[in-house]
Amino acid sequence: MTSAVAAPGLHGSPWLSLAGRRIGRFAVSLWVLVTMAFLMIQLIPGDPVRAALGLTAPVELVNARRAALDLDDPIWLQYVHYLGGLVTGDFGTSMTSGLPVADVIGDRLPATLQLALPAFAVVIAVAIPLGVLFAVLTRGGRRRGAELAFTSTSVLLAAIPEFLVAVALVAFFAVQLGWFPVAGSDGPSSFVLPVIALALGPASVLSRIVRVETLSVLGNDFIRTARAKRLPARLVYFRHALPNALTATLTVGGLMLTGMVAGTVLVENVFAWPGLGSSIAQSILQKDYPLVQGIVLVYGIGVLLVNLAVDVLLAVLDPRSTIRES
Structure with missing residues (x-):
């Protein structure tokens, strides 16, 4: 039975x-x-x-x-x-160096991940709380000045290309003030500027998406019910509002975050970072096509894995999506 x-x-x-x-x-x-x-x-x-x-x-x-x-x-x-x-893990042989492409990628990939993963973590850690905060502050048309300042600043920062942000950061914080290294990956301080350059644009875009989606969720009946029960504000916003806002946020944000893949190529070349981004630029100039081929394949697989991870997170946060697609 x-x-x-x-x-x-x-x-x-x-x-x-x-x-x-x-x-x-x-x-x-x-x-x-x-x-x-x-x-x-x-x-x-x-x-x-x-x-x-x-x-x-x-x-x-x-x-x-x-x-x-x-x-x-x-x-x-x-x-x-x-x-x-x-x-079998054989990506071919480099035309210029004669080394296996897999070995070149294996040497350079860790440096790219050391840059991309912290930048991704910064985007999430900054964009989600910031979007929720400004949604709470400006809900119901309140604090028009704060809303205008947030929207204008985020649009401006998102419109600046990564390489221009990187060049500006190097010129001011590395060359003029001397606070951080100009290039290379020697020590923790060398991570600060490239991570900021890579994360600034995506964080600005994602925070706006989080704010809009959170404002939409805050107007729902279940939020008013939670407030009527006199639940603490942190439970209302982070247990009830945020998970519902993230379902739509992840759909758009996941697609946007894959654009960080292209950003690593530009940022790595500005900071002479020893990763895949600088390698693909050099291999294109040297017409080392098997190496270009292998690096493009690795970047493409990374984008596919990000999209797959977003799909899994959406299913976990909103189990109803599994039923709607059935």
């Missing part, structure tokens, strides 16, 4: 259905990303090996490098070799 009831519940679980759809979507997106990364070299006009090694490179060296990269094989066979290499 128990098994007869449990089986249908497990079989028809909206969580399993949601997981299946999300995993399927991730797999398809990953396949498209891998295919586009493979075609990157194929669509380059001319001989990419000759372009990378230079016009004066000996023919023997060019032919040897083409053979090492399997570029003499039919395109379908190159694609099979490429997929097989990715499964």
Whole structure:
């Protein structure tokens, strides 16, 4: 009797259905990303090996490098070799250094994560409390001056490109005041300026989204009921209002935060940060296409993982979404 009831519940679980759809979507997106990364070299006009090694490179060296990269094989066979290499962690070989692309990425990826993860944490830690605070202060049309100041400042900060923010921070805090290093990643102080440059724009945008969504939630009946019960303000705002505001915030904020991937490329080059961002800029100038291919693939996978994490968080914060999608 128990098994007869449990089986249908497990079989028809909206969580399993949601997981299946999300995993399927991730797999398809990953396949498209891998295919586009493979075609990157194929669509380059001319001989990419000759372009990378230079016009004066000996023919023997060019032919040897083409053979090492399997570029003499039919395109379908190159694609099979490429997929097989990715499964085993082989991203190819750098045209300029001759090192495995996986080794170059492995050396540079930790530096990018050391910059991107703190910046992401700063965005969340600043944007959510700030958005909730100004929603509470300005609800019902109160404090028009504070609302105007918050909106104007956040719009202005969000409109400034990351590299301009980075250059301004270097010029003022590193060169003029000498408080922080100009470039490099030596010591904790070297993280301050690049993290601020990377997080400032996304935090400004996300705080505005949080404020708008929180204002919308604060006008609902269940918030008025919570206030009528004389619950403490922190419970009303952070237990009842914030989770409901975050469901819509994460949808837009997750897409916006993936833009930080491009921001790392610009910020790393301004601060000479030894990460993937500076590596991809150098590899493009050197026409090292396998390295560009591998770094683009890593960045793309990072974006897909962020989107998947946002989907999971939305399902946890709003279980009703699993039912609506069923």
